[in-house]
Structures are given as structure tokens and as C-alpha cells.
């Protein structure tokens with residue numbers, strides 16, 4: 001299947017109010033252009049350097065770039081005002097650095113708080129117990145606007161996926177009911193190639209699809 005065919009297939013059963021992010025990490029610019037020509041306007045990368053290279057060299061400006069991977073504090077300065085949405089706010093220290101760098105340039109960062117919903121050691125994201133503290137700290141950060149939550153759930157069968165997605169939706173709705181300064185619950189970013197349909201059924205409104213659009217990744221090139 002070509003990228004164009006994959007995109008048709010994916011979009012076929014996704015409602016229009018759901019944002020599809022085509023995750024182009026490791027893939028060349030030509031692949032991103034093909035996706036663009038098929039109508040995709042949201043692209044996700046997980047490394048700052050690769051993201052910047054692709055933004056700088058992509059010929060079209062009418063696209064949204066998403067940073068999905070862990071963001072090192074010393075790299076925040078490179079993305080100020082350039083990334084549409086940072087999905088990986090995963091510590092108060094990173095929050096403070098984003099605030100510092102964006103304030104300097106009088107810009108506002110739009111971010112999602114990444115939740116490590118399965119409490120997996122090999123994954124970044126905050127534990128649910130630390131969410132309140134994170135939100136509390138956002139009060140002091142007027143150059144950071146939280147737009148929702150992101151999660152990468154543990155690998156598992158459908159039942160397990162559903163449980164984690166449901167847990168995320170509950171947390172999302174709970175925060176949404178309250179009003180916190182600099183925090184809105186607009187996007188619930190969950191679901192990838194293997195489980196995006198389940199994620200949408202459980203309330204996701206932003207899915208991140210890599211291999212399902214661009215085909216298998218090869219990390220050795």
C-alpha cells in the first residue's frame with residue numbers, strides 16, 4: 001500500500017472532529033510531501049533535531065508540527081514559537097524551562113501533559129498522583145498553556161487497551177470540570193497505529209499514526 005492509500009484507509013473511519021497526526025519520524029521529506037498532497041496537515045516527530053530539519057526544509061507552511069517525544073530541557077530554546085503542540089510535558093522542571101524560554105521571546109507554548117498511565121519504568125510522563133502538583137505549578141506559568149493530556153499506553157490486548165484509555169478519559173473529564181489557570185482540556189491525545197480505533201471509541205480526539213500511514217520504520221538507516 002502506498003502512503004496515499006494508507007491515508008485514505010485511515011481517514012475513512014475517523015470522524016472529522018478528530019485530529020489525525022501523521023507520525024513521520026525516521027521518514028524522509030518525500031514521504032511527508034506525499035502525505036501533504038493527500039491532505040494531511042498535522043505531522044509528528046519525536047526528536048527536536050529531526051523536527052527542526054524537516055520544518056526548515058518542508059516547502060509548505062500551512063502545516064502543524066507536533067513534538068511527541070521526550071523533550072530535554074536544554075533543547076527547549078530551539079523550538080520556541082516553532083512547534084504547534086508539545087505533547088510531552090513530563091516534569092515541573094521542564095515546565096519551568098518552557099516558561100523561561102517562551103517568556104523571553106514573548107510567546108506562548110501550547111502543551112499536553114504526558115501521563116505515564118501504566119506506570120512503566122521505560123516510559124516518560126508523570127504518574128497520575130503527580131498531576132495535581134503539575135497543574136498547580138502551571139498557575140505561575142502564563143507563557144505555557146496546557147491544552148490537554150497525552151498518553152502512550154502499555155502494550156496489551158484489546159481489553160487492556162480499553163481500560164487504560166478509559167482511565168485517561170476519566171482523568172481528562174475530571175480536570176475539564178474544574179477551572180485551573182493556564183489549563184484547558186481540549187485535546188486527549190491517545191491511540192497509535194495498532195489501537196487508534198479503540199482509543200477513539202473511548203474518547204480520544206487526537207490520534208498519532210506512524211506506521212499505519214508511512215509503513216514500517218527502519219531505525220538503522
Ligand SMILES: *Cc1c(COP(=O)(O)O)cnc(C)c1O
Pocket residue numbers: 023025046068069152192193194208209210211212
Ligand atoms: C512513534 C510514535 C507514534 C506512532 O506510532 P505507530 O505505532 O507507528 O503508529 C505515536 N506516538 C508517539 C509518542 C510515538 O513516538
